[in-house]
Amino acid sequence: MSKRTQQQIEQLRSDLLRHNKLYYIDAQPEITDLEYDQLLKELHRLEQLYPEYDSPESPTKRVGEQPVDHLVTVDHRLPMLSIDNTYNLDELRKFGQRTKDAFDGRESEWAVELKIDGVAASVIYENGVLVRALTRGNGVQGDDITHNIRTIADVPLRLLSDNPPDVLEVRGEVYMTNHDLAQINERQISRGDASFKNTRNATAGSIRQLDPRICAERRLRMFCHGIGYCEGIHSETHMQFLDEIRSYGLPASPFVDSFDSFEAAIAHCEFLTQEVQDIDFEVDGIVLKLNQFNQRDALGNTAKSPRWIVAYKWERYEAITRLNNITVQVGKTGAITPVAELEPVELAGTTVSRSSLHNADEIERKDIRVGDVVVVEKAGKIIPRVVRVEKHERKSNLPKFPFPTHCPECDSALVKDEGGVYIRCPNYLCPAQLRERLRFYATRNAMDIEGLGDKLVEQLVEAELVSGYADLYRLSSDQVAELERMGDKSSKNVVINIQASKTRGLAKVLNALSIRHVGAQVAATIAKHFGSLDAIRKATLEELSEINEIGEVIAASLHRFVHQSPGSDILQELENAGVVMTEAMAEEEQISDVFAGKTFVVTGTLTDFTRDQIHELIVQHGGKTSSSVSGKTDYLVSGEKAGSKLAKAQDLGVEILSEADFQRLIAPGNLLF
Numbered sequence: 001m002s003k004r005t006q007q008q009i010e011q012l013r014s015d016l017l018r019h020n021k022l023y024y025i026d027a028q029p030e031i032t033d034l035e036y037d038q039l040l041k042e043l044h045r046l047e048q049l050y051p052e053y054d055s056p057e058s059p060t061k062r063v064g065e066q067p068v069d070h071l072v073t074v075d076h077r078l079p080m081l082s083i084d085n086t087y088n089l090d091e092l093r094k095f096g097q098r099t100k101d102a103f104d105g106r107e108s109e110w111a112v113e114l115k116i117d118g119v120a121a122s123v124i125y126e127n128g129v130l131v132r133a134l135t136r137g138n139g140v141q142g143d144d145i146t147h148n149i150r151t152i153a154d155v156p157l158r159l160l161s162d163n164p165p166d167v168l169e170v171r172g173e174v175y176m177t178n179h180d181l182a183q184i185n186e187r188q189i190s191r192g193d194a195s196f197k198n199t200r201n202a203t204a205g206s207i208r209q210l211d212p213r214i215c216a217e218r219r220l221r222m223f224c225h226g227i228g229y230c231e232g233i234h235s236e237t238h239m240q241f242l243d244e245i246r247s248y249g250l251p252a253s254p255f256v257d258s259f260d261s262f263e264a265a266i267a268h269c270e271f272l273t274q275e276v277q278d279i280d281f282e283v284d285g286i287v288l289k290l291n292q293f294n295q296r297d298a299l300g301n302t303a304k305s306p307r308w309i310v311a312y313k314w315e316r317y318e319a320i321t322r323l324n325n326i327t328v329q330v331g332k333t334g335a336i337t338p339v340a341e342l343e344p345v346e347l348a349g350t351t352v353s354r355s356s357l358h359n360a361d362e363i364e365r366k367d368i369r370v371g372d373v374v375v376v377e378k379a380g381k382i383i384p385r386v387v388r389v390e391k392h393e394r395k396s397n398l399p400k401f402p403f404p405t406h407c408p409e410c411d412s413a414l415v416k417d418e419g420g421v422y423i424r425c426p427n428y429l430c431p432a433q434l435r436e437r438l439r440f441y442a443t444r445n446a447m448d449i450e451g452l453g454d455k456l457v458e459q460l461v462e463a464e465l466v467s468g469y470a471d472l473y474r475l476s477s478d479q480v481a482e483l484e485r486m487g488d489k490s491s492k493n494v495v496i497n498i499q500a501s502k503t504r505g506l507a508k509v510l511n512a513l514s515i516r517h518v519g520a521q522v523a524a525t526i527a528k529h530f531g532s533l534d535a536i537r538k539a540t541l542e543e544l545s546e547i548n549e550i551g552e553v554i555a556a557s558l559h560r561f562v563h564q565s566p567g568s569d570i571l572q573e574l575e576n577a578g579v580v581m582t583e584a585m586a587e588e589e590q591i592s593d594v595f596a597g598k599t600f601v602v603t604g605t606l607t608d609f610t611r612d613q614i615h616e617l618i619v620q621h622g623g624k625t626s627s628s629v630s631g632k633t634d635y636l637v638s639g640e641k642a643g644s645k646l647a648k649a650q651d652l653g654v655e656i657l658s659e660a661d662f663q664r665l666i667a668p669g670n671l672l673f
Contacts (some may be wrong), residue, residue: 006053007428009043009047009050016040016059017158019039020030020156025673043058043377048061049250056129057130057147059157066547070210071143071145072521073137074132074143074144075141076137076139076140077169078138078229079139079301080137081305081306082121082229082304083305084305084309084310085309085310085311085312086310089544092310093467096265096288102298103295106414107260107261107610107613108262108290109237109259109292110261110262110291111224111258111287111564112254112256112257112265112268112288113255113256114276114285115287115311116173116282117173117200117281117286118282119173120136120171120173121133121136121150121172122134122135122136122142122172123224124168124169125157126167127163128248130155131147132146137433138407143208147212148212149207149536151212151215151216152174152220152221153219153296154221154246156250160249161247164233164248165230166232167229167230167232168232168233168245169227169228169229170228170245171224171225171227172223172226173225174207174220175199175200175220175221175281176220176221176281177199177281177389178366178388179483180218180279181199181202181505182333182367182388182391184196184202184218188392190392191320195390199281201296202218203218203220207220221251221281222250223253223254224252224253225242225252227293233478239258245339248655257461258291260610261610262582269281269286272286273286284313284314286312287309287311288312289309289311290308296308299604315348315379315540316371317348317378318377319345319376320376321342321343321344321352321373321592322372323340323343323368323374324374324661325338326340330409330432330436332422332436333424334430334432334433335405335422335423336422336423336424337357337358338357338358338363338401339355340355340356340357340386341353342376344372347376348378351376351420351480352376355383355384355385355386356383357386359421360403360421360423363401366386366388366402367391369389369394369399370392370398370399371396372391372394372398373390374387374389374390375387375388375389375390388658403423407427407430409430409432410427410429411624412427428566429566431461434467435461438452438460438461438466439516440514441472441513442457446511447492447508447509447512448487448508450493451497454485456486459483460480464658465479469574470574472498473499473549473577473578473579474497474577475493475495477491477494478491501579504580506530506531506579506581506582506583507520507523507524507527507528507583508523508525509523510523510527510558511523513567515557515558516557518554518557518558522550526547528585529625530583533575536558537562537563541559545628546628546630547625548598554662591620592620594621594666595665596623598616598623598635599623599626599635600624600626600633600635600636600637601628601635601636601645602637603626603636603643603645604613604636604640604642604643605639605640606641607640609657614637614662621666629645629648629649629652629654631652633654634654635654635655635662636649636655636656637657638657638658639659640654
């Protein structure tokens, strides 16, 4: 009986640890909260009955430690330095150039991630068991907060591994969601206590509590993003390290990606700036760090901060106002976006009266209701957003916002993206979608039609002069002149500018058509790869997905648009209207045809080239690049630490080239090194 009980206890602990990872790390829970609680209660019952099998890292030990008398100061085994930061792109680029100069002008791989606005902490595991957690402190010494870190549900007390590192120190950010802060402030007010101003203040005040029960009540969370003192880890890059700690059940930072150049990393910052609008925790910037650990070691540190990392931060501003109404807008892809109509409030030198609420799930998660007092934030140049509701200011039982079930413009029944958060109008001919698509079509990043602004687009659609892109090219100056505020001269100029847009090229056209998942960069990549619409039409779904940086989702969206109505009809109508559907490669770009008809995949860590350089060389010599290995791959260029792509290439009999082999295939006069 004793042996069987011990096995039952160990199995329950193992199951609960796995379910924690599925819930907090993988976001793929297999059981309900109630079922989880029942397992936890059963484990607690058995541990009470058989105390000889108790363990300090049991999932039942999240809360229950006695309060500590005071916080003990402990030395960091490696200094926990702060990060240099900048608030403008010029300084950011200077940092990147200094790093490039340090490596004799060669590009490096950069990891880009969100800068979580919380409290820095270090968590240390020995033989897989959590033994200590410290604050940053002065960088050399920190306060021991182990008793409070143990209350954080997404930080495992034991690593999910049969062979964990001897020592693993992960560094990261303890934080609180805006949703949880709203609930905590409700409790604070009901007790007669002061509310917390923001999530960072609440987190800082909670993590240093002497009584862990108080910290447990605050529902803190943690993202791990850095490496401290370790013995026995396998990673040699930051991206590998994040994958490794995820496998142990630790919560690694989200939205992290790596890039082959600093400029590419900076470009990604713009994408992340938009992503933060939809998340429920606070972010005060973006962090760029060298991906390769050996390069970090080569650069070292200053007295205060590492030379291999920088934070691009935003100035933050907050204001409190009232939500007067929620309206909805229909976007160019049919997405229904709820908009907060606010009591006007001054924020960062401007008057804010409207803010996007992004989607229905955002309203539900933050429990936003018309009449609420809300906190509005603006960080740097980011558009204002509603951070949270001040629920303690809600004096009456306000009704929940009834998200529409039909399009407010064309009355079509709305549908939700499968596996997504956006609710859309499926009617491609919806007038609201048409207006938004035409507006985008005319923008500088698309077809660059000067004079075709929002007001004119509205009039053209309302007058039924334009019901699709091709109709623009059939407009006469006399038709345009009849519209409000359009004289003869301005009408003629608009028509001339519309006709001039026919020659913008395939990349501009693909971007301008608002194809799902196809933005400016993807459009340019596709246009450069195929050169013409006819070539895209002939490409299979597999051939599209094999293009470097084009995955299965993008390929499927493009393939569907090209071959199915209404996309195929739109393209044919534009061709009939004389819009150029080719992308000419500049003569100087085509060096030779030595790789004509050949497809390359590049993998591993390169020493003589950056990945962008070698891809460009392949194209310049007539070849094609792909991101995945298949039976159609002719060559795999393999650098150091190549992984699964090398193994697959070997299995398929694909010819493997080193960087030196690759250079020998190119005419000697064209070598870069």
